[in-house]
């Protein structure tokens with residue numbers, strides 16, 4: 476059977492294709508020459524499956540979509556404190572190339588506008604790299620996110636550098652505040668090379684999927700940056716990724732995103748999918764016109780807004796019943812799905828607020844597919860208190876979903892593979 480998703484992508488591409496509004500970026504001559512009709516969209520699932528339609532293999536320069544990834548590399552290479560000391564995380568509500576710095580500290584407001592991204596470029600790699608080594612670090616890092624070797628486009632780089640007066644002005648301002656501590660021109664040169672890295676829509680979807688997959692590239696399996704870095708990057712993408720359109724985007728589309736002036740646009744939905752589109756005509760914020768329309772469709776058609784409230788917590792407790800009778804009676808609390816804080820709270824209320832007459836109680840995890848750390852600690856605390864109240868507690872956990880099931884401090888639990896294990900003679904686990 477043909478997959479449904481490429482057909483869907485083809486359909487939405489056809490729906491936005493007639494929109495010829497906007498213009499390709501004019502301030503970089505090489506970009507102004509791009510074919511404005513190009514149009515592509517790709518989804519990369521967090522298990523590495525990729526779907527695409529349209530011009531998904533056409534290469535174009537990454538431009539500002541490099542910013543969240545370079546920010547991730549700087550955070551991973553230097554740690555949070557030195558990076559946050561130089562670049563803030565507040566939405567600026569201004570255009571991407573605004574010459575704006577915080578008045579008291581001289582810091583750029585965030586890493587998604589050029590002032591912040593130029594500073595971030597200077598923080599990629601360990602301290603002490605020269606300009607060439609730093610560009611190498613960035614290209615290597617972007618390649619690890621994409622899962623394949625990427626290269627720069629020398630013509631686009633040269634074309635932008637020949638007209639980089641505005642970015643040079645920003646860099647000199649940063650240098651005057653000692654936010655940049657090296658040659659301003661060399662940093663803009665490196666940043667411009669970073670922006671000239673060639674990617675396809677397919678690559679961008681995979682890079683976004685790496686963010687959506689806690690920093691692990693779905694194909695190579697490489698942990699490109701640590702998880703706390705990914706959380707930071709996605710948060711900043713959500714509040715600042717679309718510049719002065721970030722508020723509209725956050726409410727209407729609701730997916731952490733980043734655009735680039737060559738026409739690329741990415742979105743990363745944590746735990747689910749990395750998405751990318753390509754269409755060179757831009758609106759007056761510098762965001763791809765058809766790309767924005769495509770993402771509006773993706774979000775509403777598939778319920779991908781991150782603030783869309785999932786209905787899982789209520790369903791964590793599947794049943795609460797008793798098997799057998801007399802002294803052998805076994806109270807069974809059967810859980811299901813993914814258990815987080817709210818799911819564990821439901822179980823606590825059930826188990827702690829009710830005094831069960833049965834001595835033997837089982838927490839049945841057979842239908843549970845994941846337990847996060849807070850839920851694990853809460854469930855083990857329930858076990859401990861039930862033991863202290865005189866109950867004999869069983870954990871039915873055939874797939875060892877619960878790591879290290881030790882309730883500690885006077886708690887005791889018997890781990891069994893099935894309810895039969897709890898009903899028959901006790902086997903210690």
Ligand SMILES: NC(=O)CC[C@H](N)C(=O)O
Pocket residue numbers: 537538539540571572589635642667670734735736737761
């Ligand atoms: N928004 C963008 O993609 C801008 C990137 C471009 N290289 C610049 O610095 O102006």
